[in-house]
Structure formats: structure tokens, C-alpha cells
Amino acid sequence: MKNTFTQSMAWLHTWAGLIFGWLLFAIFVTGTLAVFDKELSHWMQPEIPASTVSQADVAKRAISYLQQHQANAGNWGISLPTERSPGLSVSTGDRRHGVVVPLDPNSGEPLAVRDSVGGNFFFRFHFTLDLPRNWGIFVVGALALVMLAGLISGIVIHKKIFKEFFTFRPDKGQRSWLDFHNASAVLLLPFHLMITYTGLVIFMMIYIPAGVDAVFEGDSRAYFQAQGNARVEQPRRLAKTPADLVELAPLLAQAEARLGPIGSIGIRNPNTAAALIEVRPVLGNRIALTKGNAMVFDGVSGRLLSDVPELRPAPLTQRVMAGLHFAQFGGYPMRWLYFICGLISCAMIASGLVLFCVKRGRKYAPADSRADAAARRWYRVAEVCNVGFISGLMVACVGLLWASRLLPAELAQREAWEVRAFFGLWLLALLHAGVRPAKQAWVEQLALCAVLCGGLGVLGIFAGGVDHLRLGVEVTGLVLGIGLALAAWRVACPKPAVVKPRAARTMEAKA
Amino acid sequence: MSETPTWLRILSRSGAALLGGYAFSYASTACLARILPLSPADAVIVATLPAFVFYTLAILWAFASRDALRAWAPLALAVPLALIGFWPQALRWLA
Numbered sequence: 001m002k003n004t005f006t007q008s009m010a011w012l013h014t015w016a017g018l019i020f021g022w023l024l025f026a027i028f029v030t031g032t033l034a035v036f037d038k039e040l041s042h043w044m045q046p047e048i049p050a051s052t053v054s055q056a057d058v059a060k061r062a063i064s065y066l067q068q069h070q071a072n073a074g075n076w077g078i079s080l081p082t083e084r085s086p087g088l089s090v091s092t093g094d095r096r097h098g099v100v101v102p103l104d105p106n107s108g109e110p111l112a113v114r115d116s117v118g119g120n121f122f123f124r125f126h127f128t129l130d131l132p133r134n135w136g137i138f139v140v141g142a143l144a145l146v147m148l149a150g151l152i153s154g155i156v157i158h159k160k161i162f163k164e165f166f167t168f169r170p171d172k173g174q175r176s177w178l179d180f181h182n183a184s185a186v187l188l189l190p191f192h193l194m195i196t197y198t199g200l201v202i203f204m205m206i207y208i209p210a211g212v213d214a215v216f217e218g219d220s221r222a223y224f225q226a227q228g229n230a231r232v233e234q235p236r237r238l239a240k241t242p243a244d245l246v247e248l249a250p251l252l253a254q255a256e257a258r259l260g261p262i263g264s265i266g267i268r269n270p271n272t273a274a275a276l277i278e279v280r281p282v283l284g285n286r287i288a289l290t291k292g293n294a295m296v297f298d299g300v301s302g303r304l305l306s307d308v309p310e311l312r313p314a315p316l317t318q319r320v321m322a323g324l325h326f327a328q329f330g331g332y333p334m335r336w337l338y339f340i341c342g343l344i345s346c347a348m349i350a351s352g353l354v355l356f357c358v359k360r361g362r363k364y365a366p367a368d369s370r371a372d373a374a375a376r377r378w379y380r381v382a383e384v385c386n387v388g389f390i391s392g393l394m395v396a397c398v399g400l401l402w403a404s405r406l407l408p409a410e411l412a413q414r415e416a417w418e419v420r421a422f423f424g425l426w427l428l429a430l431l432h433a434g435v436r437p438a439k440q441a442w443v444e445q446l447a448l449c450a451v452l453c454g455g456l457g458v459l460g461i462f463a464g465g466v467d468h469l470r471l472g473v474e475v476t477g478l479v480l481g482i483g484l485a486l487a488a489w490r491v492a493c494p495k496p497a498v499v500k501p502r503a504a505r506t507m508e509a510k511a
Numbered sequence: 512m513s514e515t516p517t518w519l520r521i522l523s524r525s526g527a528a529l530l531g532g533y534a535f536s537y538a539s540t541a542c543l544a545r546i547l548p549l550s551p552a553d554a555v556i557v558a559t560l561p562a563f564v565f566y567t568l569a570i571l572w573a574f575a576s577r578d579a580l581r582a583w584a585p586l587a588l589a590v591p592l593a594l595i596g597f598w599p600q601a602l603r604w605l606a
Contacts, residue, residue: 005575012574142529148567200563208562210537211544211555214596226552314553318560 009153016153018356018382020146022389023129025349027140029393031195032342033122035327035335036473038084040119043456043473044404046465047113048087051105055080055262056249061108062090063248065101066270076267081105082282083261086469087113114409117418121400127199130419134206140199141207147196154185177355184348191341192348198325201318227315232296232306238274245270246302251277255295259308260285267299275299281308284328288319350390357383357438384433384441391445392429394484398452398477399425405459439491446488454481515579524573527582532569534593535585536562541596 033040042048051058062078070076073092081088088105091098102113128136168179185192205212209220216223248265256262263282269275278294288311296306311319323329327338357379364379403421411417433441456477460470543558544551569585576582594601 008575009571012571145532145563145566145570148563149570152567152571197563201560204559204562208537208540208559210540210562210596211558214541214600215544215551215555217600223552223555226550228552312553314549314556318556321560 006157006159009156013150013153013157014356016146017150017352020143020150021349021353022385023139024143024147025346025353025390026129026393027126027143028342028346028349029397030122031126032339032346033397034119034126035339035342036476037119037123038082039469039473040122040401041116042085042087043460043470044116044118044401045087045113046405046460046463046470047111048102049104049106049111049465050086050467051081051088053081053105055256056252058088058105059248059252059265061105062088062103063245065103065108065110066090066092071271074269076265076270078265078267080262080264082263084282084469086467112409114404115414116404117400117415118404121419121422122397127203130423137203137206141203144196144200148193148200151185151189151192151196155189158182158186174355174358177351177358181348181351181355184344184351188341188344188348192345194324195341195345198321201321202325204318228309232276234269234274234276236274239269239272241273242271243273243275243300245275245299246277246297248277251279251297251302254304255279255281258295259293266294270299273300276305282328283326284330287323287329288316289323289326289328290319353386353390357386383438384430387433387438387441387445388426388430391442391449392426392433394449395429395445395452396422396426398449398456401456401477402452402459405463443488443492446484446491450481450484450488452481453477453484520579523579524582527586528570528573531573531583531586531589532566534589535569536566538589538592538596539565542592543596545596545598 058081059078062080066073066076066078070090070092075093075098077091077098079087079089079091086105087102089100089102091100093099102111103109104111124130127140128134129139130136131139168176168183170176172179200207205220209218212218212220212223216226245267252262252265259279259281261282262279264280266278266280267275268278275298277297277299279297280294281290283290290308293308294306295304295308297303298305327335330337360379364376400418400422403418407414407417407421429445432445436444454477457474460466460474540558540562543561544554547554547557549557572585573582576584
């Protein structure tokens, strides 16, 4: 586009970064929150008690509930309490149209738990943007490519990469924003590249089905068969013959010895001679993503029918890359590392967006500026979107947590109302940014977000049901709230920025 | 060059980046999946893993290249790559 390679990369970085940065910020924020999706779900459903009962006992209670109420169902599912989510629930029917009943792990009786989208909303929004069908997957994929292009073009235009690695000049206005953008980008460059690329790898067969099209003539079933993902099936006639279900506890012990902590159990054709028991591990017993892995037992004899597959190097590589993105391995230390790296990624994107406006502020912002009216209007659009998509999205995210606690528990279609609260708040924030001067809009929204984050603990006090997981959410909210309050305070009373003629030498992000 | 309006030039480059880039990464994946000396199931995975490297390079190329026509080079390059990837299908189609 421009004369030199560096200049065209700078142009691409600036404009692609601005236009796609707003949605990229939303994807990174929700992805960062999704690191703690189970914990957030637990917080959003305060009725779920903490339990100390062993998984074997809990499974026994779940089975006796199902025997009593759903003895003739074709499928049973049991979601066991785990370290991260102490809730127990049983389900019948298939995954899409199943009925889920939460149980009290301590007594095995049904538990009245409010419906809530839970932290799962952030997880789904992260890769679908809540768009219908799988459009969201393609939009997010395209945005991830823009992110990759932004990272590479950012490296190209950032010539003094090693020197500025150690450079931070605070309180210098535009220069400080640039330094922060550079430092957060360079310091975590491996993380930014890894998280973006592995995100694309998760859906690579949807994005680029070229290999299946060329080698398997587009027959994806043949491809999956070649991967050896066959499902264990029992002869259908056996499903008519009644038979007693085997005791679960020894199977659970056997599976746990082989797979590590167990997450859920599925039973096909219970109480018949065709019964199959699938025992699935929690994700994260190893780096490779183990979604869909299960040990399958005969439901009558308890014989092991199919073990988890040993992966060949190629599928293992793909699974490890997906696992690096899902961040389920390594326990809580690794989860915190991902969370903090994610926060820094968010800050990197946000600082780039702010930098765009800070650079142009002196030229376009004053009412008496000589820039033409159209350019001033576009500058204003960027300003409004910056506030609405950065602080506004954060308000919407924490607002969802508030909605989960404040909406009446018996509300019909409660989950839909929570989602409406999320998007409603986001829209309100955009409108608010549109009618307020930029600086005030920043201060007010950041302050609101700080209050909402810090106030999660207040909600916790009123609702009760305190345990270490919920307390963790509230304390983290408080810490983030303090950070946001500091940000609001810094925007409200900035130290005077020293503008030196030297600033004109900044070539790095020249548009 | 100077007669073409800016928005049109940007549109052309963006189209080259999005469509040319997709065609290029799709075709190179198909080509790799065909020629890699692995079992078909493995070749498909190994060929698809680097697809987004190709895509990113094509995007950068589209905006970096000097003249507007050369920005579409990845699209042109996709044709022979796709022919290698889909040669059995191509032969069948010709027969």
C-alpha cells in the first residue's frame, strides 16, 4: 500500500488493528474469563452446596435416583462433583434435548438450583460471539487471522525490539501508551502467537477442509474412520433383555487409576443386557485435549470393552495444540498463569486501540481544529467505539454475574434474560459513550465496572453459600475492581503530559 | 495508480488478502496432504496444521506488494497447487 515494506505493514497494523481490535478485545476478555468458567458457574448458582462425599458414594446416590425416577430411559448421564465444580447432576436423553436434574451430593435428593448460563456463556461467546449456527466460528477464525497478521506486522514495524523490551516511560502521554503497547506485546509475544494459532487449530478442519476434500474426496465420515474413532456398539436385540446394572464403584476406581480424576459417567441402555458404561476423565489430566475420550465397560459384566486410544504422533500434535489453548492441564497454577497472560493480552489490545485515538487526539478532538468535518466525525466514532467496546464490554461481563444473582430465581427463561442483560448493558454502555465526552465516558464506565467487580463479595454476603471457590471469585473481583478504580482515577486526573518535539520522531506506528 | 480511488485500492488488497489468502492456504493444504509420504489420515492433519501460516503470509503479501496486481499472486499460485492436490479428481473430470 505504501512505499516501503515497513510503511505498508504499519498501515496494515494501524487500520486492521483498529477495525478488528474491538471484537478481538471482546474475544480475549471472554476467553480469559473462560479460564475459570466452572468456578464462575459455581458462583452464579449459589444453591449448589459444597460436598466432601467421595465420587463413588455420589455416583451410587445418582444411580439410585435414576433407578427410582428414570429406570426406563435410554441414556443416563451423571456429571460428578470435581475439584473445580462441586455440583452433581444427572441427565436423561441425548445431549441436545436432554433433561438435566441437579442433585444434592450429600443426600441424593433433587436440588432447586436457579437456571443460569454460568461461566459457560463466556466460553461459548469466546468462539461464537453468540451468533447463530456456526457463523460465529468463522467470524472468530477470521479475527484470529487478523490477530496473527497484526502480531507479525507489529514485529516488522517495531524495529528496536530488544532495546524497547526494557523501555517504559510513564506519564508521557502518547509515548507511554506506545511503550506499554510494545512492552506487553513483546514480553508475551510467545503467548499471543501460541494462543491465537492454537485457537485456529481447534477448528482447522472446519476452516480448511482441503485435506479431507482432496484425499478423502470430501467424505468426512471416511476421514474419521481412518482416524480410528469407532464407537463401541452392542447388538440391538440385547437392549430388549432386562439385566441388572453392575456395581459402579470398582469401575470408577479402575478408570481413575488409569485416567486420573473422573468427570462424568454415561450409561447407554441401562438395566438391559446391552448396557454400556462410559467413564470420562475431567479435561486436563494431560496436556493433549482429551475431549471425547472414555473407557467403555460392559454394563452387566463390568468387562472393559474399549480403552482410551493411544494417539499417533500427528493426531497427538493436533490434540496437544488444542490442549494448549483449552488450558485445562497443570491445575490451578497453570490456570492462573493463563488468566494473567490473558489479562495482559487484553491490556495489549486495549492499549493499541487507545493509542490510535491518543495519537490523533490533538489533531481531531478540539472543536476548533482545522481537520475537516468528516475526519472529525470518524475520529469521534473510533473514540465512542473504544469506550463502548473496552470498558462497556467489561461492564457487560461483570453485569452478567450480577444478573445471575439478582434476577428472580423462578423467572421463566431465566438464562435468556441473563444473556439479554449482558447485551443490554453492552448496548447501554455504547449509547452512554455516544452521548458523553470521551474522558467522562471512560471515567464513569471504568468506575462503574470497578464498583461492580468489587461488589461481587457484597452479593456473596447476602446470598450465603460461601465456600473457597466462590470466595476466590469474589476476591479476584475485588482485586480487578481495585485495578479498574486506579485506571478510572488515572484517566480522571492525568499528570500533565510533557510533549517534546522528540515525539515527532516516533515512526513505529505512523499511519 | 493515481487515478484509482483509495477505497478501491484498499478493497482490492483486502479482497486479495481474504480470498486470495484462503485459496492459497486451501490449495497448499490440499497439495501437502496429497504429497506427504504419510498415511492419508496423518497426512491430512500434518498438512492442515500449517495452513494458517500460509494464510497469514498471503495476507501480509497482499498489503506489502508494490503493485496492486501482484497482490493477487497467492490466488494465481493456488491454481497449480490445487491441481497437484486434486489431480486424481482433475484426471477423472478430464476423462
